[in-house]
Amino acid sequence: MFKNNPIKLIKYYNLINHNLIYNNKAINRYKKDNFEISESKTKNLDLLRRAILNQKNCDLKKYAKNIVFSDGNPKSKIMLVGEAPGASEDQEGLPFVGRAGVLLDKMLAAIKLDRKKVYISNIINYRPPENRRPTDSEIEQYLPFITKHIEIIEPKILVLLGSTAMNAIIGKDLVISKMRGKWINKKFGNCRTSVIITFHPAFLMRQPAQKKMAWIDLKMIRDKKESLKI
Ligand code: URA
Numbered sequence: 001m002f003k004n005n006p007i008k009l010i011k012y013y014n015l016i017n018h019n020l021i022y023n024n025k026a027i028n029r030y031k032k033d034n035f036e037i038s039e040s041k042t043k044n045l046d047l048l049r050r051a052i053l054n055q056k057n058c059d060l061k062k063y064a065k066n067i068v069f070s071d072g073n074p075k076s077k078i079m080l081v082g083e084a085p086g087a088s089e090d091q092e093g094l095p096f097v098g099r100a101g102v103l104l105d106k107m108l109a110a111i112k113l114d115r116k117k118v119y120i121s122n123i124i125n126y127r128p129p130e131n132r133r134p135t136d137s138e139i140e141q142y143l144p145f146i147t148k149h150i151e152i153i154e155p156k157i158l159v160l161l162g163s164t165a166m167n168a169i170i171g172k173d174l175v176i177s178k179m180r181g182k183w184i185n186k187k188f189g190n191c192r193t194s195v196i197i198t199f200h201p202a203f204l205m206r207q208p209a210q211k212k213m214a215w216i217d218l219k220m221i222r223d224k225k226e227s228l229k230i
Pocket of ligand 1 (some may be wrong): 082086089096097098100
């Protein structure tokens with residue numbers, strides 16, 4: 001019915017209270033690691049995951065092994081968004097578990113964060129073949145999903161990793177070297193958040209000289225976290 005409009009589908013499910021119809025209780029897929037979250041957040045994350053899984057017109061899905069939805073703590077007030085899964089992520093069904101993920105974990109550790117303290121997702125939920133960059137139309141197709149994902153998580157700090165995430169969420173013609181290291185206030189539904197753009201860890205592996213700029217951004221995140229008391 002709403003096959004081309006996942007957000008309408010989610011609203012529709014909410015409207016008909018599908019949980020009462022299909023099951024008595026939402027399955028809490030996010031309970032692992034004791035991340036007890038509210039039933040409505042669990043339900044909305046589950047609906048979103050299902051809306052992505054149920055897409056009919058997505059070529060990426062045909063080649064991918066797994067959906068890569070998220071990792072980390074859904075209760076966290078800090079959300080990170082990357083570009084798209086690579087081979088390791090596709091294999092494991094989790095974001096940032098390959099080489100870029102190792103560097104991301106080190107970047108987080110440098111400001112005393114880890115995956116249990118943040119929530120991580122990507123603009124695109126399926127691996128593009130040969131790890132190519134997602135096309136404009138793929139980004140357009142997945143943008144409503146990541147936007148809804150942010151709305152559900154309600155982060156106070158949103159970290160966009162790399163230019164694909166920046167161009168998708170903040171603006172198409174922006175250049176990362178000019179945009180990184182600045183706070184941008186943005187609203188996603190009812191969620192008001194402070195957005196910061198920084199370099200993608202895969203880029204930093206290719207251009208290690210830029211790590212000093214990423215360190216400036218990481219310190220800004222650490223300071224914001226302290227000033228917001230999160
Ligand atoms: N690069 C990304 O942008 N996301 C991942 O999950 C892995 C690598």
